[in-house]
Structures are given as C-alpha cells and as structure tokens.
Amino acid sequence: MLPKKIETVLAQLEKYREYEIQKELRGEQILKKERSLAITREEGKFLYLLSRAMKATRILEIGTSFGYSTIWLASAAKEENGKVISVDILPEKIVRAEENLKITRLEDNVELILGDAREVLNKITDPLDIVFLDADKRDYIDFIKLSLKKLRMGGVILSDNVLDCPDIHKDDPEICEELMEFINTHPKLSSVTLPFLPNGLEMTMKISK
Numbered sequence: 001m002l003p004k005k006i007e008t009v010l011a012q013l014e015k016y017r018e019y020e021i022q023k024e025l026r027g028e029q030i031l032k033k034e035r036s037l038a039i040t041r042e043e044g045k046f047l048y049l050l051s052r053a054m055k056a057t058r059i060l061e062i063g064t065s066f067g068y069s070t071i072w073l074a075s076a077a078k079e080e081n082g083k084v085i086s087v088d089i090l091p092e093k094i095v096r097a098e099e100n101l102k103i104t105r106l107e108d109n110v111e112l113i114l115g116d117a118r119e120v121l122n123k124i125t126d127p128l129d130i131v132f133l134d135a136d137k138r139d140y141i142d143f144i145k146l147s148l149k150k151l152r153m154g155g156v157i158l159s160d161n162v163l164d165c166p167d168i169h170k171d172d173p174e175i176c177e178e179l180m181e182f183i184n185t186h187p188k189l190s191s192v193t194l195p196f197l198p199n200g201l202e203m204t205m206k207i208s209k
C-alpha cells in the first residue's frame with residue numbers, strides 16, 4: 001500500500017516491537033531510551049486512513065519515540081502536502097526517529113521537536129486537524145485542554161492506551177477513570193473508544209467552539 005522504502009522501515013520497527021514484547025514477557029529489563037513502545041500496525045493504518053479521510057495537513061503527535069506512528073501520519077500528510085509536528089522529551093528517541101524518517105524520505109513532511117509537549121502546544125499558532133497523544137497518560141487531560149485551543153472545529157484528538165491504561169498505571173489507576181470522565185463529560189467534545197487491542201484508542205472530536 002505504501003512505498004517499499006516505507007514498508008521496509010515499518011516492518012523493521014514492528015520486528016523490534018515484537019522483540020521488546022518478548023523481552024518484557026521474560027522479565028528482562030529494557031532501558032527507557034531503548035524502548036520503542038510503538039502502536040500496533042492496525043492502529044498505524046487507522047491513523048493513516050483517518051488522516052487521509054480528513055485530508056489533514058496539520059497534525060501534532062505527542063510521543064515520537066522511534067517514529068513508527070510518525071511514519072503512518074506523515075505518509076498521509078504527504079498526500080496533502082501537509083506536515084506532522086512530532087515531539088518527544090528524550091533526545092535519544094528523536095535521534096532514532098530522525099534516522100528512520102531519513103530512510104522513508106518523509107523528512108519534508110515532519111518537524112521533529114525535542115522538548116516537553118506542553119511548551120510545544122503553547123507555541124502552536126495555526127489550527128490543527130489532528131492531535132495524536134501517545135505519552136504519559138497522567139498528562140493527557142492537560143494535553144487535551146491545551147489541544148482544544150489549537151484544534152479546528154471538527155478536528156480530532158486521538159488518545160492511545162485508554163484500554164490498557166489501568167495496566168500501565170497499576171499504582172494509580174484512578175487517572176484512567178478521571179481521563180475518561182473528563183472526555184465524556186466535556187461539553188465541547190464527542191468521543192468513542194475504538195477497541196484496538198491491547199491499547200484502545202479514544203477518538204474525540206471537537207464539536208463546538
């Protein structure tokens with residue numbers, strides 16, 4: 001479906017993710033900077049198709065990691081001469097993403113930013129079509145509040161890990177309930193949980209100003 005160069009990088013990253021999962025299952029540690037924690041191929045394809053359907057030209061991704069999800073989003077943005085702004089707080093991750101994007105030749109459709117997503121969100125001026133959240137779930141409510149100010153009407157916020165959130169945050173599972181409560185009671189938002197397993201992706205639309 002996508003150009004061969006892109007499919008090759010995606011396949012390599014999927015292989016790495018599988019290796020990571022197997023290592024975790026054996027109880028072996030992986031350094032934080034070496035964990036890709038990428039979304040599944042199914043989710044990636046959904047990000048691509050939704051972005052294409054929305055003809056998205058301005059996409060913000062919070063949580064680049066090795067660039068797996070960035071590649072799906074940027075492949076869609078390229079079709080509209082659009083851009084993905086992707087931010088990660090770890091320098092090692094940005095370096096890995098840069099290397100991967102270079103091979104895909106999608107660099108012109110991606111702006112990689114090293115830093116805290118809050119600062120990046122505060123600086124954004126043009127309206128966004130899509131915001132993809134894939135970072136620390138404890139920050140999602142803040143990110144959604146900030147994103148709402150930058151999102152166009154009918155724009156979409158996609159929040160990853162809404163189904164496995166209680167597993168990820170065993171120490172503080174209430175944050176997951178608070179997040180869903182916030183999204184589902186917000187007067188400007190309409191939302192649905194897409195049951196991509198194991199993560200779960202929340203698709204939230206800005207329905208009023």
Ligand SMILES: C[S@@+](CC[C@H](N)C(=O)[O-])C[C@H]1O[C@@H](n2cnc3c(N)ncnc32)[C@H](O)[C@@H]1O
Nearest residue numbers: 037038039063065068069088089116117134135
């Ligand atoms: C689950 S990984 C992202 C995986 C990536 N979206 C993919 O599917 O290929 C989460 C990433 O969020 C980054 N992160 C966490 N908190 C952040 C913050 N406040 N601002 C920017 N990046 C952050 C982490 O460094 C990590 O690389």
